[in-house]
Amino acid sequence: MSAPATLAVSNLRTRFGGVSAGATVVDGVSFSLQPGRTTALVGESGCGKSVTALSLMRLIEPPGHIVSGSVTLDGRDLLALDEREMERVRGARIGMVFQDPLTSLNPALSIGGQIVETLQTHQPMSRAQAERKAIELLARVGVANPEQRIHDFPHHFSGGMRQRVLIAAAISCSPSVIIADEPTTALDVTVQAKILRLLHDLQRDMGAALLLITHDLGIVAAMADEVLVMYAGRIVERADVDTLFHNPRHPYTKALLACVAGIEDDRRTPLEPIGGSAPDLRNPPPGCRFAPRCPSAQDICRRQDQTLRSVCSDHEAACVLVETELSLV
Amino acid sequence: MSSLPASARAGHSELASAAPTPLHDPRSSARFWRLKSFARDRGALVSGLFLLAVVLAVVFAPLIAHYGPDEADNFARYKPIGTLGHILGTDQQGRDMLARLLFGGRVSLLVGVVPTLVAGAIGLGLGLTAGFVRGLVDQIIMRCLDVVFAFPMVLLAIAIAGSMRPGVLTEILAITIVLIPYFARLARTATEGVMPVPFIEAARAAGGAPMTIMVRYVLPNVFSPVVVYATTLMGLMIVVGSGLSFLGLGVQPPTADWGAMVAEGRVVLRRAPHVTILPGCAILVVSLAFNFLGDGVRDALDPRTIRR
Numbered sequence: 001m002s003a004p005a006t007l008a009v010s011n012l013r014t015r016f017g018g019v020s021a022g023a024t025v026v027d028g029v030s031f032s033l034q035p036g037r038t039t040a041l042v043g044e045s046g047c048g049k050s051v052t053a054l055s056l057m058r059l060i061e062p063p064g065h066i067v068s069g070s071v072t073l074d075g076r077d078l079l080a081l082d083e084r085e086m087e088r089v090r091g092a093r094i095g096m097v098f099q100d101p102l103t104s105l106n107p108a109l110s111i112g113g114q115i116v117e118t119l120q121t122h123q124p125m126s127r128a129q130a131e132r133k134a135i136e137l138l139a140r141v142g143v144a145n146p147e148q149r150i151h152d153f154p155h156h157f158s159g160g161m162r163q164r165v166l167i168a169a170a171i172s173c174s175p176s177v178i179i180a181d182e183p184t185t186a187l188d189v190t191v192q193a194k195i196l197r198l199l200h201d202l203q204r205d206m207g208a209a210l211l212l213i214t215h216d217l218g219i220v221a222a223m224a225d226e227v228l229v230m231y232a233g234r235i236v237e238r239a240d241v242d243t244l245f246h247n248p249r250h251p252y253t254k255a256l257l258a259c260v261a262g263i264e265d266d267r268r269t270p271l272e273p274i275g276g277s278a279p280d281l282r283n284p285p286p287g288c289r290f291a292p293r294c295p296s297a298q299d300i301c302r303r304q305d306q307t308l309r310s311v312c313s314d315h316e317a318a319c320v321l322v323e324t325e326l327s328l329v
Numbered sequence: 330m331s332s333l334p335a336s337a338r339a340g341h342s343e344l345a346s347a348a349p350t351p352l353h354d355p356r357s358s359a360r361f362w363r364l365k366s367f368a369r370d371r372g373a374l375v376s377g378l379f380l381l382a383v384v385l386a387v388v389f390a391p392l393i394a395h396y397g398p399d400e401a402d403n404f405a406r407y408k409p410i411g412t413l414g415h416i417l418g419t420d421q422q423g424r425d426m427l428a429r430l431l432f433g434g435r436v437s438l439l440v441g442v443v444p445t446l447v448a449g450a451i452g453l454g455l456g457l458t459a460g461f462v463r464g465l466v467d468q469i470i471m472r473c474l475d476v477v478f479a480f481p482m483v484l485l486a487i488a489i490a491g492s493m494r495p496g497v498l499t500e501i502l503a504i505t506i507v508l509i510p511y512f513a514r515l516a517r518t519a520t521e522g523v524m525p526v527p528f529i530e531a532a533r534a535a536g537g538a539p540m541t542i543m544v545r546y547v548l549p550n551v552f553s554p555v556v557v558y559a560t561t562l563m564g565l566m567i568v569v570g571s572g573l574s575f576l577g578l579g580v581q582p583p584t585a586d587w588g589a590m591v592a593e594g595r596v597v598l599r600r601a602p603h604v605t606i607l608p609g610c611a612i613l614v615v616s617l618a619f620n621f622l623g624d625g626v627r628d629a630l631d632p633r634t635i636r637r
Contacts, residue, residue: 057534084538091536104531108549117545118535169535 005032005072006209007056007094007177012069014048014055023281024067025051027233033177033209038200040212040220040241042256043230046278049213050099052230053179056211057096058086073177092122095170095208097199099182101162105154111138112150115169122173137168141198160191164198171202178203181213196223217260221245226314229253232279232289235308239315249317252290288318296321364629373625376618383615387434394428399583407601420590420604421597430611433585436497437612440570440579440586441563441619444504449559451505452512457551459513460520461543471517474510482507483569490578500570500579508562515558519551553630560623564616571612587612 014026026048033039041049054060056071058078071078073093078086090096098104106114115134119125125133131150138146141164154162163183170178180199184192200223203210212223220227220241227244229237229252237250248254258272276293279285285292291301300320308316309323386393395414402423410418410426417426455474459467477485489503523529524547532546571588573579580586582593587608594605 059530059533087536087538089536090534096531096534098527098531098534100527104527106528106532106546106550108552109545117532117537117541121536121538121541166531 004034006035006074007211008032008070008072009052009056010070010072012052012055012071013067014051014060014064015067016064017282018063021282022063024284025064025233025281026055029069029230029233029235031228031235031238033211034226035176035209036204036207037225038203038210038212038223039226039228040214040224041228041230042214042217042220044215044256044278047230048233049215049230050181053096053181053211053213056179057090057094059090088122091118091170091175092173093175094177094179095173095175097163097166097170097178097180097183100186101159101166102186104166105162107154110151110153111157111165115150115165115172118169118172133172134168137172138165140171140202141165141168142194143168159187160195163187163191163195167195167198167202171206171208174206175208177209177211179211179213182215183212184216184219185214192219199223217257229256232284233281234289234318236290236319237317238308239311239317243315247315249311249315249322250290250319251294251296251321253317255293255295288320370625370628372621373628376621377625379618380615380622383434383618384438387431387438390428390431390435394425394431396425396428398424398428398432398585400424400428407597409601410603410607417607418601418603420594421601426603426607429585429590430587430607433587433590433608434611436574436580436584436586437567437570437588438615439497440500440504441567441615444501444508445559445563445566448505448508449512449555452509452514453516453551453555455509456513456516456518457520457543457548460517460524461539461547467517470513474513477506477510478514482511483572486569486573487576487578490573495578495581497580500573503573503578504566504569508566511562512555512558516551516555519554520547523547523550553627556630557623557627560619560626564619567612567616 009032010030012026012029013024015024016022029052031039041052043049055066060066066079069079073089078089081089112131112134115137116127116130119130119133134150135146138149143149143161143164157165183199184195187195196219199210214220224241226240228235229250231252237244237248237253244253245257248257255274259274261271274293279289279292287303288301288306291297294301298320306318306320308318310316311322404423405415405419406421406423408415408419412418415425417430419425455470459470486503486507489506490499493499529542529546532542567587570579571586571591574586574589575592580589582589590608591605598605
């Protein structure tokens with residue numbers, strides 16, 4: 001932890017449903033985002049990545065609710081703000097890019113209108129000023145002929161172009177944190193690369209912290225500085241990107257990496273799927289949640305929660321093996 | 330093409346300080362393309378112009394008709410269409426049909442248009458609020474409207490109109506009350522359809538206040554079905570209003586109203602069919618025109634039909 005964190009999440013817990021029936025989808029998650037750095041949040045579907053992001057924005061709808069924890073942005077706990085103060089944070093201090101560009105734009109409002117809307121919500125400016133700024137933003141994200149295109153409607157744009165528009169809206173107020181929730185999942189591969197490059201450039205130029213949520217390890221390798229691996233509502237490993245790919249310590253991370261096909265791989269050796277399936281969060285297994293699927297699970301794993309422990313500076317894994325391996329050294 | 334200096338197009342922040350140049354080319358605004366899309370729809374355009382002509386005709390009725398609507402002439406009864414001085418003939422009391430159609434049109438159009446607009450606005454507000462806020466507010470609004478819904482539309486209108494002094498205002502009020510739940514339910518259903526679409530969540534993530542989201546994001550997507558429904562109902566409401574007049578709950582004779590004219594004319598249908606057919610045709614044609622207009626309005630409001 002060298003630079004001061006822009007956004008610090010501590011022991012965040014988000015639950016859907018009541019005390020008796022329900023699921024704690026985000027269970028004690030802690031991490032921090034640094035300015036100018038990209039943090040990737042990786043995990044399979046349903047592990048709580050998106051809910052974590054929505055919790056940061058306080059956009060969890062009932063029956064979901066944030067049970068405990070803190071989200072500190074520039075020294076203020078977002079979870080303690082009232083709703084009006086939170087509205088001033090959303091879009092202004094934290095910009096969010098959603099998964100599906102096709103449905104994330106208002107079909108009844110022109111492209112320019114939507115960006116102008118966000119700008120005028122947060123900054124006192126005239127419509128003409130806001131339109132100028134919108135044109136500038138659209139040019140910045142690579143929309144050709146922005147002067148004309150601000151009057152177009154979302155259906156005039158392709159998926160990739162719409163995602164550019166959404167990115168323009170997300171960065172319109174120069175936020176210090178950008179959350180991108182699977183920003184390229186709905187796009188085809190060639191467009192994916194362009195959108196990721198754009199996000200990377202913008203984040204570098206603006207010095208913002210980028211939280212990139214994805215299940216694609218290829219994107220992680222290309223984009224991230226730091227990686228958080230999430231499993232069943234918990235962060236099981238945190239490391240910088242090189243360490244994570246070359247020296248993963250948690251068995252889940254290892255298994256995840258083993259699932260990815262490499263271009264030099266021998267096609268005759270089959271990929272290794274992870275046996276079993278993710279636990280039902282309404283009724284999670286005791287102890288380490290990966291234990292039922294873990295090839296190296298021990299008795300203690302099934303009895304006792306495994307907390308994150310430090311492997312070395314900037315590398316943590318929630319596995320009992322970290323200690324045994326360290327003691328062997 | 331471009332109304333901006335080159336430095337601005339490069340997309341840097343000098344733009345904010347760049348000299349203000351006019352941005353508004355009228356051809357580039359959405360309103361322009363909406364109008365254009367509407368004009369391209371022949372049926373809607375013709376219907377709109379026709380309705381405009383009808384409205385002008387009934388407003389300036391005294392200038393067009395040479396007789397008063399209630400001016401009876403015992404020596405000129407049952408004159409057929411085309412009679413000199415009475416272009417559309419006369420009815421059984423020798424009243425000029427053209428004058429009666431024009432003056433009667435005032436009442437019929439008022440009864441068709443005003444309640445639909447008022448009920449449309451109220452119903453849209455109620456349905457939008459119910460669908461957006463949900464919870465207890467939703468329950469209270471919709472259950473109250475369900476009470477109104479429980480009665481057949483025309484029967485309830487008759488009951489309301491019957492409890493008050495007959496007249497145009499009574500007619501308008503009765504039809505308005507009866508229509509509100511229909512609009513509210515439509516607006517609520519449309520709101521419910523819009524709410525789960527991700528752009529609402531995206532708007533919240535961009536810091537939109539609930540009121541802003543309701544008005545700028547939900548309303549425009551709910552508006553067009555309500556407008557279309559309104560234009561199609563206008564024709565129907567002329568018929569319902571005529572029905573109330575026919576039953577003696579609306580305007581009272583001798584005041585003309587297309588519905589009342591049909592009712593009076595049916596007695597002499599064999600002898601002078603035009604007395605019934607003319608107001609009947611007026612109702613039919615105006616209702617039809619409202620329907621075509623509704624189609625055109627829907628297409629014009631749907632941004633997907635805006636072409637370049």
